[in-house]
Amino acid sequence: MTNTAQAPPKVAPQTLGFLLLENFTLISLASAIEPLRMANQLAGRELYRWYTLSLDGSAVSASDGMKVTPDASTTVPLALDSIIVCGGVAPHRSVQREHVNWLQAQARRSRRLGSICTGSWALARAGLLDGYEASVHWECLAAMQEAFPKVALSTRLFSIDHDRATSSGGTAPLDMMLTLIGRDHGRELSAGISEMFIYDRVRGEQDQQRVPLKHVLGTTQPRLLEIVALMEANLEEPISLDELADYVNVSRRQLERLFQKNLSCSPSRYYLKLRLTRARQLLKQTPMSIIEVASACGFVSTPHFSKCYREYFGIPPRDERLSSSAVELVPPVRLGEEAASMLQTASAFEAVPDEPVSGALSALDQARGEPTYASVRLRS
Structure with a gap:
């Protein structure tokens, strides 16, 4: 009887190019590439497969003074x-016209951009971000909002x-790449x-950068900064608004106007947001019970805490806790026929002549002796 079994299809790897700007941050580059290697x-x-690139x-x-020799020029x-x-540092100085022209050419080729x-x-x-929601390091947020009003900038991670x-x-x-890898090849990977x-907890698209309020307001509102600092220091036992107003020698009405003008919300709403944000961190990052979390964030009863939490985040605290539970890993498999087939598939991908060699294959080859090699079954 003829054996009709077929070898797994040789699917080409996704290929990424990392364009390095002068004074880029090395930790961010490593955080993006290392998940691909793993x-x-x-x-x-x-x-x-990945390549690092520069114009020439x-x-x-990098911003720490280390020099990285890229795999190729653009x-x-x-x-x-x-x-x-x-x-990284001072992007308005490191971005050149040649970068812009090259990126626009890549967009015309329908390549994904990030x-x-x-x-x-x-x-x-x-x-290339007009009309898109985009994230950037908080230190660059205000300048980008001013320079590029068509971009829907977000404070998300x-x-x-x-x-x-x-x-x-x-x-x-790292969080972004883990999310993209999960979409491509499944949650187990x-x-x-x-x-x-x-890495204990993969942060999601809804997680926010903690943008220092003094960076948003500058030095123009010292009283507001002082009030917010008091709020942040008193989450477990909230201070009344009248007491907060007295601390900085303003009336309750002036306090309300100060928050509405600069933060577009009432002081009580802002205080509640601080307490709920803290509660979310505790739910996701500690084993504290919901009752303990509610108490630690200044809520007098668990039902009231749950109601406020659901209204603000759209999910009850119990479900938030469940969604943050660790995912069980698929147990390692022996390097049998399936792994051998994977090895053959990996070996089939060789660099195209005249192209620079990606570090992906050499890293993969070195990893073959690791006990975790081929330990995760990919979804079909």
């Missing part, structure tokens, strides 16, 4: 699926809006990567 390792085959292929300085015609702009840290500035300057994926800085790119990086 995805390949856990899958046992090349799911992702010469070394680019003149090399790579078959990229996505481009991620890596920004950014990390302050890389959104380059996409916005190229007109990251934003995924159709074919645009933009992230703030630090470790936020994303959870496996988290486990390998000892």
Whole structure:
């Protein structure tokens, strides 16, 4: 009888280009690339391939002074699926006309575009974020709002809006990439990567950057900054609005006007938001009971806390706690026939002649001796 079994299809890996701007932040670049490397390792085959790029292929300085020599210049015609702009310090100075022209050309080729840290500035300057929701490091938020009013800037850690994926800085790119990997290849793989990086909680699209209020208001409202500092220091036992007004020597009515003018909400609403935000952190990051969380955030009863929480976040505290539970990982599998097939598939992908070699394959080859190699079964 003829054996009709077929080898798994050789699906080409997704290829990403990381465009390095001068003074990019190294932690953000690593946070974006390392999940791709680990995805390949856990899958046992090349799911992702990546290249670092600069305009002329010469070394680019990170914000900490380290120089990174990219894999290629932007003149090399790579078959990229996505481009991620890596920004950092003073993007308004590091973005050049050549960057803008190249990004616009990539958009015309229908390539997916993204950014990390302050890389959104380059996409916005190229007109490629008009009408899109986008995230950027909070330090650049006010300047971008002023310079690019057509961009729907968000204070979220990251934003995924159709074919645009933009992230703030630090470790936020890790959360964005884990979310994208989970969408591409399933929750088990994303959870496996988290486990390998000892990353206790993957933050989602709804998680916000903590933007310092003094950065939003500047130094023009010292009384308001003082009141908010008092609120933040007294979440468990909230201070009455009359007491807050007395602390800074204003009337209750002046206090109300101060909040409405600068924060577009009442002081009581702002105080409630601080307490609920703190409650959300405790629900997601600690084993405290809902009763304990309610008490720690100044709510006199659990039903009242649950009502306020549901009204503000659209989900009751109990469901929030359940959604934050750790995902069980798929147990490792032995390197049998399936893993061997994966190895053959990975080996089949070789660099196209005259193209720079991605570090993905060499990293994958080195990972073959790791106990986690091919330990996650991908969804079909």
